Amino acid sequence: MKKHSTKIYAWLYCLPAFTLIGVIVLFPILYTGYISLTNMNLYHWQDYTFVGADNYIRALVKVDSGFLSALATTLLWTAVNMILDVAIAYLLAVGLNVEGLRARRIYKTLLVFPWAMPAYVSILVWRVGMFNTEFGLLNRFLTALGFDKMDFLSRNVPAFLSCMTLNLWMSLPYMIVMIDGGLQSIDRSMYESAILDGANPWQKNWYITIPSLKKIMAPIIIMTTFTMFKQFDILYLLTMQKGAVSGSTLQTIITYAHQNAFVSNNYGLSSAVSMVIFVFIIVFSLWTNRAARTERSEQ
Amino acid sequence: MKSTGKKKLYLLFLNLFFICVCLLALVPVLYVFLLSLSSGGGALITGASGSLTLENYRKIIVEKPFLQWLFNSIVLSVGTMLLAMITSIGASYAFSRFRFRGKNAAMQLLLLLNAFPQILSMFAIFRLFRLMNLLDSHAGLIFIYAGSMCIFGIWNMKGYFDSIPIEIEEAAKIDGSGNLQLILRIIMPLARPAIIVTAVMVLIFVWNEYLFATTFMLREESYTLAGGLYQLQANDYSRSWPLFSAAAILVSVPILVIFFCIQKHMVSGLTAGGVKG
Structure with missing residues (x-):
């Protein structure tokens, strides 16, 4: 009985923070991922369509997109x-x-x-x-x-x-x-x-x-x-x-993403670049975490 | 005897070196301070020569909506601080004291979310806020700032909460205090250094943020100091360096004062969470 109630308390205390973070941080990242799969831009503000991985291909494969040099x-x-x-x-x-x-x-x-x-x-x-x-x-x-x-x-x-x-x-x-x-x-x-x-x-x-x-x-x-x-x-x-x-x-990759979103209004491409950057960050932090852990266990 | 002479020469050289380094570090600030005191508006100033005047400071306060910007900055930083601290103190208490499934995973997820530069999701937030009618409102900006600083707060304060012995709480629990009372009466006073440093970091963050403040605020009178200062130097036609310099000095002074006040606690208040991890 007691264990059950502390669990509820724990979530109750976390709830305001999690709601706030969910709406302001987590949801926009997911939404960015969603936009990255569409052709959303100034002309397709509401009537955008799905284009699959096109934006990713454009950013990562086409050299003239500027992303690789920014990277x-x-x-x-x-x-x-x-x-x-x-x-x-x-x-x-x-x-x-x-x-x-x-x-x-x-x-x-x-x-x-x-x-x-x-x-x-x-x-x-x-x-x-x-x-x-x-x-x-x-x-x-x-x-x-x-x-x-x-x-x-x-x-x-x-x-x-x-x-x-x-x-x-x-x-x-x-x-x-x-x-x-x-x-x-x-x-x-x-x-x-x-x-x-x-x-x-x-x-x-x-x-x-x-x-x-x-x-x-x-x-x-x-x-x-x-x-x-x-x-x-x-x-x-x-x-x-x-x-x-x-x-x-x-350009660095961050300014590249920002320019594509707020100057050339190419929201789909910008979002794809953002997601690629996010993947880099995840990989890097997992790698540093693991390196730190193995070092600690060696001691 | 010879070696002390050598040592003295060495120290003299080192002192000279550090004086040069300090000068290098301070030159841009000093130059702008001189600019802010120079007379002659517009772009035709000749630097430090000419008479010194406080005219630029008078102008920036009287002729520009400086006080309005100051008011907006104060509303935003205090609002953000309250929202971020209330949400993150609750959560970091739960993370520090309760055991529940998914706790470690949640902490790691928060760290990852924090690593995502908020600029990159700015467009998504913009679209979301347009839908929710939160553009051009202080409440909207407070939500954005508090949301990102909340994660920092949770991580920073959890480490400090962990270092408070749980026996103190158990004694109070026997006396019949509820969890909320425990936080208010026992945890918060004991964790004061961490709470103060976190709150000040939130305050400084909001005071210094210009990108969201200019993108999400569409009218000049709703700008913060950061946004207003940005506008002062971005606007090609009304560009006036002495005026800008005076504004830059005025904006920095409160931050400098706060920074040097809490500098002593800075290292301990910021690393208590990280070193243990």
Whole structure:
């Protein structure tokens, strides 16, 4: 009797949350899956018909649909950003923990600033204050040094590098704080015995610091990889705002799906792309889950 | 003796290095702050030169519907926070304390749903809301925001609830408290750090969201601060960088204040759920 009643309570407490999530998150995803099988677009808003897997074939097989190049850009973007993010944050965090660095609290507080700023404000601020051809600080530097002005966002490669710089500026503080927290949790005595054994700083980093950080950092690195993969705001706000398209044709898969839905009104194709992305995410998270589990069972 | 000299030189070099890094991190913010104080509207400013003025701040507050946007932002963030917290505290209590079939599967499903970028289902939500007549209404946006933040809340708070010993509750149960009383009187006060951090994260999320706010709100007076600021720089003809900069500073200040207030709890409040998993 008692067991029965706790079960009812459990579902009762979950009900409001599940209803909300069901309507706002789960149903739209299923609906997106449904739309992906139709030819819904601006001309077929109500009288759309089923086209089966046509949208998927168009996205995945036809090279000129742009999806495959967007996918390549996304993978390159995620990989380059992750490597630089972790490497630079690691160097800075190790630097911050050098013994005798008295001003480290001040540095830490100042370095956190880009993290605390609202993301879209930072992006718009960079667009206006840094990359802008007329007033941007970067172009002022260039002209002051005698170079020609440069439109950072009009061609693909400079646009990619500009977006990357901004992304690193925004994401490094979080990574520094996390690695810094990890560094402080490492047992000091390990270093002392390493010094007694005559290890140099490089060896200490390689054989003590990095292996100890691995465990603590794994979930954070996986989460950050998701965030980088999903990054939409930077590319969208810098290069493809309505009425202010900068000229570069750079697309990640997320901006590609968004453009197809809200600019070219090709809802079927956009939804198909969304579902493909969702499958990627499911596979990736299952894979990381399994990797984490096997690592845990090995210990 | 020689080695301390070397060490000092090394530290000096390191300090110089970090001063440069900090400058790099702060330059865009400082530049925009200077822009916001520069006189001369329109696009013909010459940067930091010229006299400093608060004129831009006066203009943005008086001439633009800034206060209306602020009001909308407050309504949306508080509304979302209440809805998301009420739903997710209930659910994370159930997930933490009760055993029921499908619990683990439900937690995993929630995690997966959370990984789906909401931008991708934006069109589906748009169509759904058109049908339900929720476009261009604050209630509609509150539902969207609360729905996505609810999952974050459940995961984040469940970990903390798990760390509260169940014996405390059992003592209260013997005294005859019901489940709801248990949550209000015992769990919520004990889990205060996690609840505060979660609530603040929801607040910051809503304050910073511009894409749904501009897509689902069709009139300028119903924009949030984020939407309004976006509009300020997107509109080619009325573009004025000093005005935009002043607005950007005004919008960021509350978030900066909140962020630095809870920064101490940030690491513990955010990782309590994740590390245990």
